[in-house]
Amino acid sequence: MLDAAGRSGNFSNIRPVEKLTIKPVETSKDLNRFIEFNYQLYRGNAFAVPDLRSDIRNTLTAKNPANEFCESQAFLALRGSEVVGRVVAIINRRANEKWGLQTVRFGWIDFVDDREVSAALLAAVEQWGRARGMKEVQGPLGFTDMDAEGMLIEGFEELGTMATIYNYPYYAAHLDALGYEKAVDWIELLMQVPEALPERLRRISEVVIEKYDLRIVKYKKASDIARHYGQEIFHVINESFKDLYGYSEMTPRQIDSYVRQYLALIDPKLVSLVTDSTGKLIGVGISTPSLSRALQKSGGRLWPTGWWHLLKALKWKHADTIDLLLVAVLPEWQGKGVNALFFYDLAPIYIAEGYKQVETNVELEDNQKVQQQWIYFERRQHKRRRCFKKKL
Numbered sequence: 001m002l003d004a005a006g007r008s009g010n011f012s013n014i015r016p017v018e019k020l021t022i023k024p025v026e027t028s029k030d031l032n033r034f035i036e037f038n039y040q041l042y043r044g045n046a047f048a049v050p051d052l053r054s055d056i057r058n059t060l061t062a063k064n065p066a067n068e069f070c071e072s073q074a075f076l077a078l079r080g081s082e083v084v085g086r087v088v089a090i091i092n093r094r095a096n097e098k099w100g101l102q103t104v105r106f107g108w109i110d111f112v113d114d115r116e117v118s119a120a121l122l123a124a125v126e127q128w129g130r131a132r133g134m135k136e137v138q139g140p141l142g143f144t145d146m147d148a149e150g151m152l153i154e155g156f157e158e159l160g161t162m163a164t165i166y167n168y169p170y171y172a173a174h175l176d177a178l179g180y181e182k183a184v185d186w187i188e189l190l191m192q193v194p195e196a197l198p199e200r201l202r203r204i205s206e207v208v209i210e211k212y213d214l215r216i217v218k219y220k221k222a223s224d225i226a227r228h229y230g231q232e233i234f235h236v237i238n239e240s241f242k243d244l245y246g247y248s249e250m251t252p253r254q255i256d257s258y259v260r261q262y263l264a265l266i267d268p269k270l271v272s273l274v275t276d277s278t279g280k281l282i283g284v285g286i287s288t289p290s291l292s293r294a295l296q297k298s299g300g301r302l303w304p305t306g307w308w309h310l311l312k313a314l315k316w317k318h319a320d321t322i323d324l325l326l327v328a329v330l331p332e333w334q335g336k337g338v339n340a341l342f343f344y345d346l347a348p349i350y351i352a353e354g355y356k357q358v359e360t361n362v363e364l365e366d367n368q369k370v371q372q373q374w375i376y377f378e379r380r381q382h383k384r385r386r387c388f389k390k391k392l
Helices: 027-040 053-059 093-099 115-129 170-177 199-212 220-239 254-263 291-296 306-315 338-354 368-370
Strands: 020-024 069-078 083-090 102-112 136-139 150-156 179-191 216-217 271-275 281-289 321-329 357-360 379-391
Touching: 020 115, 020 338, 027 053, 027 069, 027 083, 027 093, 027 102, 053 254, 069 093, 069 115, 083 093, 083 115, 102 170, 115 136, 115 170, 115 379, 150 170, 150 199, 150 306, 220 271, 220 281, 254 379, 271 338, 281 306, 321 338
Parallel strands: 102 136, 321 357
Antiparallel strands: 020 069, 069 083, 083 102, 136 379, 150 379, 179 357, 179 379, 216 271, 271 281, 281 321
């Protein structure tokens, strides 16, 4: 076991005489062990937030619509019969074609503090990618940008979120030692909810609404958002994010899946939809009460009691933190003040509901357009995560 600071405990005492082997995940039993390893490695960690086991299973099986354009293989690292690491190798053909790359990705990587283990796992990814004509390896990345990405390199004593990866500090040191280097960094910010709507934000928002004849659309039911704007929301996301690092646009099948999975579960009060005068969606901001503590209590399981912790956090006794899942604006509307409208709409709700802080999702460190929208709020950068790369 490893503690919250990343020091080795029980796992470091695995008998060194046991041979290390890398095993492809081929059976349901293998997949169970792959999924369970993360929960074992981070059990009792105060900052790690577990994924739901069902979500990981759906992502790593044929149910994932990204399989239309991705090829993947999961691997386990074993010392004797003991799991000591895991990783998934992924080739996203759409992203490679769009960006002119021959890249294999690695994701869902976890390992004990043993350089032999991390080296063997990444060697398996490299060999698998090389056999398929790939010239470079990058990660941690998922199948698409809807999966968590980036290895945490700052902020180890900050509570994780349901949308991001938590890992021990030694992970990045292992990759540095193996010849991996920085591809890009993402940062995350923690903003304080003000006592009242900032006057400058109010003035700018009202000018933008009047100048461009815009509307802020609200619904009382999440199902109505999904029905009326579900497809458009993901069209806006595709258009807004299409030029960001490594992005591959979502397919119709992916969009249908995300509409069913996610939009029906959100709190409609915490969603801001901005349309033009014709009713066309031009921007969306989606936030949710933090589910980090509820997911920790659930242990990554919905049954028998995990669902209760999640429902309680969503409906009756929310955390004091809002997770800002995404903000997206159509390219032709960027730079016109539309982003201000999301917080003109949502900040008074955060204040009335008693939220104290807002945590952003990951944003590229050089994305000034995104970072400019936080100027109205007291804030601090509290996390940084990195995508590594290596030539094959």
